[in-house]
Amino acid sequence: MRTVPDSETPAADGKRGPARERPTMKEVAALAGVSLKTVSRVVNEVPTVDPALVTKVRAAMDRLGFRPNLAASNLRRGDGRTHTVGLLVEDVGNPFSAAVHRAVEDFAAQREVLVLSSSLDEDPERERRMVRALVDRRVDGLIIVPASSDHRYLVAEQEAGTAVVFVDRLPTPLVGDAVVTDNREASAQGVRHLISAGHRRIAYLGDTESLPTARDRYAGYRDAIREAAARGCVADPGLVVQGLRTVEAADAAVSELLSGPDAPTALFTSQNLVTIGAVQALHRTGSQHRVAVVGFDDIPMAQVLDPGVTVLAQQASEIGRLAAQLLFARMAGDTAPARAHVVPSRLIQRGSGEIPAA
Amino acid sequence: MRTVPDSETPAADGKRGPARERPTMKEVAALAGVSLKTVSRVVNEVPTVDPALVTKVRAAMDRLGFRPNLAASNLRRGDGRTHTVGLLVEDVGNPFSAAVHRAVEDFAAQREVLVLSSSLDEDPERERRMVRALVDRRVDGLIIVPASSDHRYLVAEQEAGTAVVFVDRLPTPLVGDAVVTDNREASAQGVRHLISAGHRRIAYLGDTESLPTARDRYAGYRDAIREAAARGCVADPGLVVQGLRTVEAADAAVSELLSGPDAPTALFTSQNLVTIGAVQALHRTGSQHRVAVVGFDDIPMAQVLDPGVTVLAQQASEIGRLAAQLLFARMAGDTAPARAHVVPSRLIQRGSGEIPAA
DNA sequence: GATCCGCCGGACAACGTTGTCTGTGGCCGA
DNA sequence: TCGGCCACAGACAACGTTGTCCGGCGGATC
Known part of the structure; x- marks a missing residue:
């Protein structure tokens, strides 16, 4: 379809594939003339690396457009943290969900954690499917506005190390922290x-x-x-x-x-x-x-x-913020018994509620 | 380290750690009495596996609560697809962004792809940071409502195989497909x-x-x-x-x-x-x-x-849907030249615009 | 009853990365 | 000047998974 550009740089990869692959540490190491491990040390900012080498490695990384593969890193690392949490709401498009979403995102972003979100549309089957999809991606934690009415299936996930916090509705039975409106x-x-x-x-x-x-x-x-x-x-x-x-x-x-x-x-x-x-x-x-x-x-x-x-x-923002706070506490190892947290609503008087009876 | 549980279930692990680790295929294989590779075949639904073994493996998976590690799978697999796309909008909490988000999610969900979203708040620096965070997680594609005014830094990512589609604003220079309002x-x-x-x-x-x-x-x-x-x-x-x-x-x-x-x-x-x-x-x-x-x-x-x-x-939903459609086409290998797509707005007459001049 | 074919299970390596261990070189102090 | 120690680089293995290859076993055919 698209002929090989016979001009400058990436001419050598005469493959018709849409793109060359991402550079790895190995390639960076080769270009910089150092060992793979040294590149790893530079990436992880180990302080004991020769500054001259650091500069060389950094230059090689920039030239190749290298970015570390977080998945491979997580795999190797002991803790296995993906720095990603899941958020299952009723519909990311509705104002309540969107406000909760934003609050969770803000809390997470401060901690370099990203949010994988999905809408459930009140479908219990979809809730289970999406939980599976998120667990398969090894999210560190999960915030759920429940659509189903039996959450025992989540106990296994919690035991496997995935923190879970419920929002807006209590799980049945109470298998995790929950944040609800009064x-x-x-x-x-x-x-x-x-x-x-x-x-x-x-x-x-x-x-x-x-x-x-x-x-x-x-x-x-x-x-x-x-x-x-x-x-x-x-x-x-x-x-x-x-x-x-x-x-x-x-x-x-x-x-x-x-x-x-x-x-x-x-x-x-x-x-x-x-x-x-x-x-x-x-x-x-x-x-x-x-x-x-x-x-x-x-x-x-x-x-x-x-x-x-x-x-x-x-207070959707406050609900989201509190849910995120509880989730991150669990992720950090908090093992206190699960409990429900109630966020009060605020009465906003604007006129229609103050009309006196005839 | 951890001795074989001599009883049935996991009662023996009287450790105080917050959670035992997630079971791997190896453990499933051990419990089912088959080889690791056979478990892999069952997971991937290779048709040539003895049905009796499939049953045994499935039972072992259920008992342990096994879920495959998608990251490891992607790492090993040739294509390296994470089945995840990134979405960078102005603010997931505002109605326009939320509607785009929902449309993208719907399109992606049908293809078993999840959406990692983040708000940029019109901050160009944040745009670059979030792109990096998403690239590090190896998203298959990226939909961006630009906050910055120079998108050449994305060319490297596109060449590295990450599809990019812009929404609401044209990238400068035009380095990828864009979906904009008229x-x-x-x-x-x-x-x-x-x-x-x-x-x-x-x-x-x-x-x-x-x-x-x-x-x-x-x-x-x-x-x-x-x-x-x-x-x-x-x-x-x-x-x-x-x-x-x-x-x-x-x-x-x-x-x-x-x-x-x-x-x-x-x-x-x-x-x-x-x-x-x-x-x-x-x-x-x-x-x-x-x-x-x-x-x-x-x-x-x-x-x-x-x-x-x-x-x-x-038409925020239509914009989101079209953006997702273009993105998935790129991800599937479409190499047509990048172009801007214009989604018309609709005039909705409700009264205030039809008041005649005095 | 023997041979061949095909089908299925298992060993091995590799994906990209990092922890551990070893090895080497330089520097400082005696 | 020499010994010792420390600082740093590199080889190796492993994380959880899958593609490749091979070997073994069963069935079918002559």
């Missing part, structure tokens, strides 16, 4: 916020009940409602809609709730897509200044909307 | 859209002029204004504000423009943060239904706002 308590806090603004008919709009986090958030809602029963808060099943997974579904659910006879005066939404759908429905029906909303999860543009959207913001 | 043409299209709604005084709110993409977008703005000069479009320098990098700066700039004497009747914003700031300023001053806006880059919640925000949406 779903139940934060939800209760959000609902109490609405109650303190005078609301008594507060709707709950939630995700699929099969998700543990969704269950916890619903539990928090009920906690707060129950606490305020004496003050007239009603636990009306007609105010609870679950199984919402899209903006459209949430929009429709809110529209229906508001047009009904005993409409709620406030909404608590359990998740960002649901919040967006609810806000959209309120704006479309012109009731955004009349019906209060508090959402779980921050949403983009929340402060630009009118009114601003009051939310319980998960 | 910044200039799309901007012109957006401004023409405003002109066709009757606007003649159209402001340009842009990012730092040092960014090539920002320059192209500004050029597109000027193209469209110049075309319409006969129709009375003014190229007023007072309508151009550049160097905006944050929501706050854009908000302030818009507020000032609108309060001036010859205020624009429409805004063209060159980037999502700027668009958000502009929208925020319009809403705060109550002019969102009077002043038209077209923004480059989609913004979240654009359809929830009133009016919806008209934008030129970059």
Whole structure:
């Protein structure tokens, strides 16, 4: 296809292969006129090498474009550290995952460690496949937002020396450190916020009940409602809609709730897509200044909307940072018993949650 | 050193070490009572192995939790493929990067390839450092959203067999395939859209002029204004504000423009943060239904706002997918001359860009 | 029953690198 | 001047895996 350039330098390799191979220490040694081992010493910055030789070797390395093969190095070295960790999230494209990703990356990068990431799309089978792929590459550690519901298969990996930390959901059984949001308590806090603004008919709009986090958030809602029963808060099943997974579904659910006879005066939404759908429905029906909303999860543009959207913001960066910190501690040999770490969410008041009851 | 466990499982290893080491093929072979090579054949699914032995070997692998060491395998194998590619973006946490990331990951995952990603934060030095880190890990290919302005240092890597594809910005000089947005043409299209709604005084709110993409977008703005000069479009320098990098700066700039004497009747914003700031300023001053806006880059919640925000949406997923496709073609040996591929942006009309001139 | 062929398992070397050990040269002190 | 010691280079093996080669065994055919 591409004829051999008969001009200058790499003319001799008349092979049609797309590229010559990477130079090895052997070639560097030959060019520099030293032994292979000396090159190794230069690469590893052993201080006892003759400075003149160091210069010669460095020059040879630059000329050949030599870069050490980390894999071969790890293989030979005792510790077998690849300086790479794995990160399995729901979807690297979604804001929560991306924020966690960034925080993990920052923590790792400071330690010269790179991150191999992958999306699971809530597929348990994919979780196992990706764990295998990462283990095959001998990552030093693994941060997982679980998609599966049985993590015993990871015990073997941990025993084999791969540290594992879970994020956002607890592993079952608890086979490793976990970093989670205070779903139940934060939800209760959000609902109490609405109650303190005078609301008594507060709707709950939630995700699929099969998700543990969704269950916890619903539990928090009920906690707060129950606490305020004496003050007239009603636990009306007609105010609870679950199984919402899209903006459209949430929009429709809110529209229906508001047009009904005993409409709620406030909404608590359990998740960002649901919040967006609810806000959209309120704006479309012109009731955004009349019906209060508090959402779980921050949403983009929340402060630009009118009114601003009051939310319980998960601290995704802090969650990622803490997960990385725990992971690196394990990798460094920490053998303390595994435990769950709870990162509190923050209530951000922007207006929609402070609308008083009529 | 470590005596043969005289009982069954690994109960004998009463060592306090954090973990025993990973089993190797040798240990699997010993447990299964076959040769090391036979285990290798089973792992590689060579068809000529006695089924009875396959079963025995598989059982031994499961019992020990054996997983092949891909690094060692690559080392020995001729091709030296790590089945890993590198992705360097501006920030894995921002929506554009995250969408590109996801698209690349999807393309790679179908081919059993994992993605090592890292954020560059527009730091040229960091770009070089991360490229080195990825090369040291012998990634098969590299997708880069450039932060530096001289990419000749990558030629050596390409010659050494690492495929490279650039995204969002052209490398200088053009040392590899690139996938870019049609910044200039799309901007012109957006401004023409405003002109066709009757606007003649159209402001340009842009990012730092040092960014090539920002320059192209500004050029597109000027193209469209110049075309319409006969129709009375003014190229007023007072309508151009550049160097905006944050929501706050854009908000302030818009507020000032609108309060001036010859205020624009429409805004063209060159980037999502700027668009958000502009929208925020319009809403705060109550002019969102009077002043038209077209923004480059989609913004979240654009359809929830009133009016919806008209934008030129970059097709980040398509850009990522195409970049991955080109990369894998190069990795498979494609030696066609490098060229730039332009992915068109889409004009999404949501209301703010269709407000007629007063 | 003998020969040949084919099929499958095992020994060996090598991928690129580094730890260990040995060997050599130079320098300093007595 | 000589001995000893230290500083540094080089040979060798090994990390975990796989390609190559060879040898042995079983079955089939005459």
